[in-house]
Amino acid sequence: xxxxxxxxxxxxxxxxxxxxxxxxxxxxxxxxxxxxxxxxxxxxxxxxxxxxxxxxxxxxxxxxxxxxxxxxxxxxxxxxxxxxxxxxxxxxxxxxxxxxxxxxxxxxxxxxxxxxxxxxxxxxxxxxxxxxxxxxxxxxxxxxxxxxxxxxxxxxxxxxxxxxxxxxxxxxxxxxxxxxxxxxxxxxxxxxxxxxxxxxxxxxxxxxxxxxxxxxxxxxxxxxxxxxxxxxxxxxxxxxxxxxxxxxxxxxxxxxxxxxxxxxxxxxxxxxxxxxxx
Amino acid sequence: xxxxxxxxxxxxxxxxxxxxxxxxxxxxxxxxxxxxxxxxxxxxxxxxxxxxxxxxxxxxxxxxxxxxxxxxxxxxxxxxxxxxxxxxxxxxxxxxxxxxxxxxxxxxxxxxxxxxxxxxxxxxxxxxxxxxxxxxxxxxxxxxxxxxxxxxxxxxxxxxxxxxxxxxxxxxxxxxxxxxxxxxxxxxxxxxxxxxxxxxxxxxxxxxxxxxxxxxxxxxxxxxxxxxxxxxxxxxxxxxxxxxxxxxxxxxxxxxxxxxxxxxxxxxxxxxxxxxxxxxxxxxxxxx
Amino acid sequence: xxxxxxxxxxxxxxxxxxxxxxxxxxxxxxxxxxxxxxxxxxxxxxxxxxxxxxxxxxxxxxxxxxxxxxxxxxxxxxxxxxxxxxxxxxxxxxxxxxxxxxxxxxxxxxxxxxxxxxxxxxxxxxxxxxxxxxxxxxxxxxxxxxxxxxxxxxxxxxxxxxxxxxxxxxxxxxxxxxxxxxxxxxxxxxxxxxxxxxxxxxxxxxxxxxxxxxxxxxxxxxxxxxxxxxxxxxxxxxxxxxxxxxxxxxxxxxxxxxxxxxxxxxxxxxxxxxxxxxxxxxxxxxxxxxxxxxxxxxxxxxxxxxxxxxxxxxxxxxxxxxxxxxxxxxxxxxxxxxxxxxxx
Ligand SMILES: Cc1cc2nc3c(=O)[nH]c(=O)nc-3n(C[C@H](O)[C@H](O)[C@H](O)COP(=O)(O)OP(=O)(O)OC[C@H]3O[C@@H](n4cnc5c(N)ncnc54)[C@H](O)[C@@H]3O)c2cc1C
Ligand code: SF4
Ligand code: SF4
Ligand code: SF4
Ligand code: SF4
Ligand code: SF4
Ligand code: FES
Numbered sequence: 001x002x003x004x005x006x007x008x009x010x011x012x013x014x015x016x017x018x019x020x021x022x023x024x025x026x027x028x029x030x031x032x033x034x035x036x037x038x039x040x041x042x043x044x045x046x047x048x049x050x051x052x053x054x055x056x057x058x059x060x061x062x063x064x065x066x067x068x069x070x071x072x073x074x075x076x077x078x079x080x081x082x083x084x085x086x087x088x089x090x091x092x093x094x095x096x097x098x099x100x101x102x103x104x105x106x107x108x109x110x111x112x113x114x115x116x117x118x119x120x121x122x123x124x125x126x127x128x129x130x131x132x133x134x135x136x137x138x139x140x141x142x143x144x145x146x147x148x149x150x151x152x153x154x155x156x157x158x159x160x161x162x163x164x165x166x167x168x169x170x171x172x173x174x175x176x177x178x179x180x181x182x183x184x185x186x187x188x189x190x191x192x193x194x195x196x197x198x199x200x201x202x203x204x205x206x207x208x209x210x211x212x213x214x215x216x217x218x219x220x221x222x223x224x225x226x227x228x229x230x231x232x233x234x235x236x237x238x239x240x241x242x243x244x245x246x247x248x249x250x251x252x253x254x255x256x257x258x259x260x261x262x263x264x265x266x267x268x269x270x271x272x273x274x275x276x277x278x
Numbered sequence: 279x280x281x282x283x284x285x286x287x288x289x290x291x292x293x294x295x296x297x298x299x300x301x302x303x304x305x306x307x308x309x310x311x312x313x314x315x316x317x318x319x320x321x322x323x324x325x326x327x328x329x330x331x332x333x334x335x336x337x338x339x340x341x342x343x344x345x346x347x348x349x350x351x352x353x354x355x356x357x358x359x360x361x362x363x364x365x366x367x368x369x370x371x372x373x374x375x376x377x378x379x380x381x382x383x384x385x386x387x388x389x390x391x392x393x394x395x396x397x398x399x400x401x402x403x404x405x406x407x408x409x410x411x412x413x414x415x416x417x418x419x420x421x422x423x424x425x426x427x428x429x430x431x432x433x434x435x436x437x438x439x440x441x442x443x444x445x446x447x448x449x450x451x452x453x454x455x456x457x458x459x460x461x462x463x464x465x466x467x468x469x470x471x472x473x474x475x476x477x478x479x480x481x482x483x484x485x486x487x488x489x490x491x492x493x494x495x496x497x498x499x500x501x502x503x504x505x506x507x508x509x510x511x512x513x514x515x516x517x518x519x520x521x522x523x524x525x526x527x528x529x530x531x532x533x534x535x536x537x538x539x540x541x542x543x544x545x546x547x548x549x550x551x552x553x554x555x556x557x558x559x560x561x562x563x564x565x566x
Numbered sequence: 567x568x569x570x571x572x573x574x575x576x577x578x579x580x581x582x583x584x585x586x587x588x589x590x591x592x593x594x595x596x597x598x599x600x601x602x603x604x605x606x607x608x609x610x611x612x613x614x615x616x617x618x619x620x621x622x623x624x625x626x627x628x629x630x631x632x633x634x635x636x637x638x639x640x641x642x643x644x645x646x647x648x649x650x651x652x653x654x655x656x657x658x659x660x661x662x663x664x665x666x667x668x669x670x671x672x673x674x675x676x677x678x679x680x681x682x683x684x685x686x687x688x689x690x691x692x693x694x695x696x697x698x699x700x701x702x703x704x705x706x707x708x709x710x711x712x713x714x715x716x717x718x719x720x721x722x723x724x725x726x727x728x729x730x731x732x733x734x735x736x737x738x739x740x741x742x743x744x745x746x747x748x749x750x751x752x753x754x755x756x757x758x759x760x761x762x763x764x765x766x767x768x769x770x771x772x773x774x775x776x777x778x779x780x781x782x783x784x785x786x787x788x789x790x791x792x793x794x795x796x797x798x799x800x801x802x803x804x805x806x807x808x809x810x811x812x813x814x815x816x817x818x819x820x821x822x823x824x825x826x827x828x829x830x831x832x833x834x835x836x837x838x839x840x841x842x843x844x845x846x847x848x849x850x851x852x853x854x855x856x857x858x859x860x861x862x863x864x865x866x867x868x869x870x871x872x873x874x875x876x877x878x879x880x881x882x883x884x885x886x887x888x889x890x891x892x893x894x895x896x897x898x899x900x901x902x903x904x905x906x907x908x909x910x
Contacts, residue, residue: 005682006819010643050644052636053829055821065704078847080479115616164722214850233717240852241844244684245821250816251843253862255789256870261681263791273700277852304893306706311893312800332891364815390705390888455599457620457629459805465891477842485822487630487832488587492822501783517802519810521598547595 005243005246008050008095009035013088014070019156023121024086025062025074028096043106043129044237044265047098048245049073054084058242060264061099062124064131071096074124074156100245102265104129104235109207111227113142117220119192119212120149123156125237126211126263134170143170143172144201148192148216151180173199193219196227210236214278222269236269254278279326281417284351285378286321286532289350295376296347299337301330309389312337326352326418331385333511335360339470350376354385355407359509359544360467362412364550366544367507369470379413381420388516395424400525401510403428412547434526435493449494455520456493458486462514462524463500468507475499497522505531506552509544568762569737573611575754580606582751588657591625593618603661606686611662613729614702617883621667622660626690627674629809631828633686635818648830650689653732658745659695665715666708666883668698668722670812676817676875686833695747699735700769707884708772709897715882716768716893728765736762755901775897776904778868784907785869789861790828793906796881797899798860800840800892805888807863807896808837813879816843838862864899 015027030036042065050056057079061073075082106129112131118126126147129262133140145164149155155174164172175188175195188195192212201208208224210217217236224234240252240259247261255275257263266274281400282300289295302313302323314337315321335357336416343349353361358379370418386392387399408420413478437445461475463469476484476496500526508528513525535541539560541552571579580603583590590603593610600622603609612618635646652658660667671691671756678684701710701717710716721724724744727735737755739745748755808814818836823829836843839859845851871879880896887895 004634004647004685007645007647010645050821050831052638052831053821053823055831056819076847080482082847083480093647229749239846241846243817243836246684247680248677248682248684248815248817249819250677250866251836252837253866253870255865256873277858282861305887305895305898309893314799332893386822409597455622457805457809459809459835459837460840461802461804461806461891463803482820482822486818486820487822487834489630492630512783513891517804517806517889519598519806519889521619 006097006244008048008056008097011094011096013090013092013094016088016090016200019074022077022152023074023156024077024158025072026085026088026094027063027070027072028094029070030096031093036069040068041071041099042103043132044103044125045099045101046245047071047073047100048242048262049075049085049097050095050097051081051084051088052093052095055081056080056095056097057085057245058239058245059157060125060128060237062127064128064135066132066135074121076121080172082084086262097245101260101263104209104265106132109133110136111205112140112141113202114140114144115193115206115208115211116143116145116147117196117208117210119216120154121156122212122216123147126209127157127160129209130164134167137169141205144199145170145172146175146192146199147173148175148177148195148197148212149180150177152181152182152185154175191219192216193223196220197223198225203230203233207233209233210234231272232267236266236268236271237264238266238271239264240278253269279324282324282326282378283321285415285417286315286324286350287318288405289316289376290318290321294348297343298324298350298352298378299459300324300352300378301326301332301334304329304389306390306541308386308392310456316461324352326380327382328386329389330354330420331389331399331516333357333360333465333467333513335364336465336468336513338364338375339466348374350378352378352380353410353413354380354382355405355410356382356498356509356511358410358412360511361518361544362547363468363507363509363544363551364470365547366549367468367554372547375414377410377413377415379416381408381416381418382408383418384423385420395426398424399427400428400430400511401512405501411545430525430529434529437526437530451491452522453493453497454490455522456488456497457520458488458493458496459519461517461519465513465517466504467511468504468509475503497524497527501527501531505529506535506541507543508532568760569739569759570734570758570760571727571737571755573735576611576735577606577609579751579754580609583657583659587653587655588659589652589735590659590661591622593791600660609661611699611727611729611735612613613662613664613699613727616703616705616888617664617666619885619889620810621670621883621885622663623670623674623812625658626659626694627670627678627687627817630832630834631776634832635824637828652690652693653695654689655751656693657695658690658693658792659747660695662727663696663698663723664701664883665698665717665719665723666701666710666720666881667812668695668696669715669881670722671696672722673877673879673881674676674815674879677871678803680735680875684777695725695743696723697725697727699727700729700766701727702769704770704772705884707887707895707897708882709775709884711771711773712775712897712900713778713880713882717769718771721888728731728762729792730760730765736760738762759817772820774882775901778872780907781874781900781903782869784903784910785865789865793899793903794861794864795855795857797864797894797902798858799855801860801894802855802892803841803856804891805837805840805860806891807839808895809835810885810889811884812881812883821906838866852895860894860899864896864903867896868900
């Protein structure tokens with residue numbers, strides 16, 4: 001009969017980066033070479049990462065599809081599986097199922113300006129598209145990145161933030177919430193929506209990708225609409241609780257949409273049609 | 279019934295209570311269901327009869343009722359037992375309660391069946407609290423209760439006579455049927471833990487799978503957690519879709535509490551709880 | 567001319583099924599659940615009594631099952647496929663399924679097969695033979711006729727029995743699968759000159775309570791409505807309604823130990839009425855209240871599933887309502903919705 005959709009592939013942890021006190025990034029390699037050869041994914045897709053004996057957890061693939069010999073995921077320590085993942089070291093084995101879900105319309109974004117807006121761990125899915133566009137830099141017009149976290153300690157991908165800031169052909173703005181700054185903090189202070197309003201990026205021919213805590217998304221979208229972004233050009237992701245990732249287990253739905261299959265990427269136009277249940 | 283409705287209307291109108299948890303007519307005349315009313319004009323929805331089986335005190339520990347004014351509750355004597363137990367365990371504040379006690383004429387064992395000597399609930403056969411032991415107002419008059427043999431007790435005696443192996447086989451076969459729906463827990467007024475041990479995942483104490491191993495762990499731990507606390511309303515057994523005779527376990531635990539410690543759950547407002555007390559004179563010969 | 571089978575010969579049929587290594591599934595003595603029959607004498611065709619508390623879903627989509635085993639040998643992981651507990655050549659024969667039971671395979675197949683295919687469910691569905699029976703029972707909780715079925719519906723059955731009297735059933739062979747299955751047992755059937763159609767027409771059906779199209783439309787336009795909060799107000803958040811339901815299919819995935827060297831990943835029943843079902847790691851819960859969870863139950867059954875798969879996720883068996891410890895009756899709630907929709 002057909003194959004077992006619940007059985008993961010094995011992956012080896014090849015590198016571990018401590019991003020913040022509660023967030024780590026894993027670089028992972030598929031163990032089976034045959035599977036690795038045929039493996040591909042698109043920006044915005046996610047996977048189920050499993051620690052055997054503990055269970056599985058859903059994270060987006062945080063690395064770029066243009067770098068396909070490995071994948072990366074960044075996870076925040078919140079519960080059972082993330083606790084177990086935290087305890088792993090380089091060389092350990094985890095299970096991976098994926099890639100699942102839909103993806104950002106990177107093809108359609110070509111030839112346009114791209115505005116990335118992310119908050120906290122929400123930078124993980126955005127980072128995937130950022131590297132995707134940067135690796136194909138000449139196919140996109142202006143690229144702007146706005147990233148915020150609660151405090152300086154909570155910023156993830158610090159090395160990359162520095163790298164992006166140093167790049168001449170993109171604009172990178174990093175901010176922390178008021179009170180979250182350190183004495184030597186030189187970047188912006190303020191909530192993400194306010195900073196977006198302040199730098200007021202042009203909306204014409206621009207796609208905005210917005211990921212972060214629900215509250216940030218809620219207040220950023222009106223700012224973008226005010227700036228003239230069309231609802232189709234505002235793209236975000238939903239993170240409902242998931243188990244299977246396959247459209248079976250029944251917990252991720254928002255109305256008649258299974259976030260794991262019909263999402264997690266939605267335009268604001270689509271989001272508006274959905275019942276408020278996320 | 280009019281007495282109840284009048285009382286409810288008066289309590290809501292005067293603002294003595296904010297809400298009343300009571301019974302309403304169910305799908306058929308042989309069914310009732312819980313109802314929460316907040317307006318005096320809804321008082322006519324209340325009913326009281328032999329089909330009012332639910333132990334409504336299960337709702338008292340809900341967050342929405344805490345610190346939101348006095349809660350009125352329609353309670354039979356057995357339901358008052360769990361109210362008393364909840365007060366003893368500091369889950370419910372006595373001063374936030376208004377108990378509409380019911381002079382009880384027995385309840386049916388299974389909804390949908392006509393009340394009769396055959397169908398009267400086991401707990402009613404030996405009930406000591408047909409007039410509740412705690413109430414703010416008392417309604418109804420008492421009639422003679424129909425009598426029948428206590429087959430549940432006969433089964434318990436049969437079980438007690440079994441060898442440990444036989445007992446184990448009996449319970450293993452019963453627990454195998456469990457589907458882990460947790461209706462037993464959810465229907466139980468004394469299963470109020472904010473996070474049940476069955477839901478704790480770091481670490482996981484009870485396997486959530488509904489295989490025999492996981493089911494035995496769940497049912498035995500629940501029986502332990504209810505021993506000396508269970509007041510015998512039998513809502514767990516009524517809720518169980520798998521037909522597991524949970525009352526046998528609970529009743530045995532209750533009998534043991536009575537025999538060893540002379541304690542009956544839910545009877546004394548001022549007595550400390552059984553599992554919450556330590557006495558040097560306690561019988562400890564089970565520790566060997 | 568119709569084919570008929572006597573109860574006695576039906577017992578022989580079950581004997582034959584068991585003898586040839588097939589699995590016979592029938593109702594238990596108390597009519598609570600379904601079980602594997604070890605002996606044909608245990609057969610009960612409850613065509614004239616209340617549907618069992620639990621449906622036979624357990625034998626298609628099991629309450630718990632390993633999806634794979636894992637073993638760790640010195641950092642070398644092995645993932646092992648579980649062996650099906652039922653031999654793949656055996657048939658799983660459901661005996662005496664009422665119309666509100668026999669539809670379940672077709673309905674659940676939709677979700678288990680869109681895009682990704684669940685081989686565990688599919689394997690059992692392929693092996694299954696449904697011997698349905700016309701239903702001679704009805705109570706206030708039944709509403710098969712409101713969801714497009716009826717006490718004489720053959721949908722989902724491979725072979726369909728129509729009770730004639732206490733001792734005889736008319737036999738209708740519905741599907742190819744059924745025809746193939748019954749072939750070796752044709753000698754147990756007799757020919758009789760009766761008018762089956764007349765008998766079928768004579769079987770009483772519960773009255774239709776609501777119109778699913780109307781309900782669906784209303785739910786689409788009234789997502790935020792007090793009706794759901796009122797319906798769910800006394801819900802106890804147990805899993806009875808989902809676990810008893812022949813078509814609810816939600817599950818959880820958890821790992822557990824087998825012994826010190828081996829573990830397994832399990833697929834276990836789960837339910838949308840549980841408070842933890844949709845709780846995020848952050849503490850945020852999109853369906854925090856009983857009302858929102860009850861809305862999910864109603865909307866999934868009468869709107870979402872229909873939107874996605876063109877099926878109502880309900881066969882009208884009434885199990886969830888009969889068994890609800892809080893007396894919540896889904897047909898009443900939906901009939902209410904229909905009434906409100908009519909007034910609008
Ligand atoms: C599409 C998608 C993409 C995602 N991408 C990312 C990502 O890139 N990075 C990321 O960090 N997250 C991401 N998430 C969120 C992530 O999936 C969850 O945070 C993660 O699955 C939590 O898993 P866990 O097993 O550690 O938590 P669980 O143990 O499953 O915790 C779940 C629940 O149990 C409770 N709980 C856990 N432990 C305890 C305890 N000890 N006591 C009491 N309660 C407890 C929690 O409150 C929580 O509600 C994503 C989610 C989705 C849907
Ligand atoms: S364990 Fe059962 S009988 Fe005892 S109080 Fe709880 S619901 Fe009632
Ligand atoms: S109600 Fe019955 S089936 Fe459900 S968890 Fe309790 S014992 Fe198991
Ligand atoms: S069976 Fe009733 S009380 Fe239990 S979850 Fe379903 S609706 Fe709520
Ligand atoms: S929702 Fe209720 S009535 Fe409908 S199929 Fe499920 S159990 Fe039966
Ligand atoms: S009603 Fe609830 S438990 Fe049943 S299938 Fe739908 S979401 Fe799952
Ligand atoms: S995660 Fe299981 S259905 Fe979406």
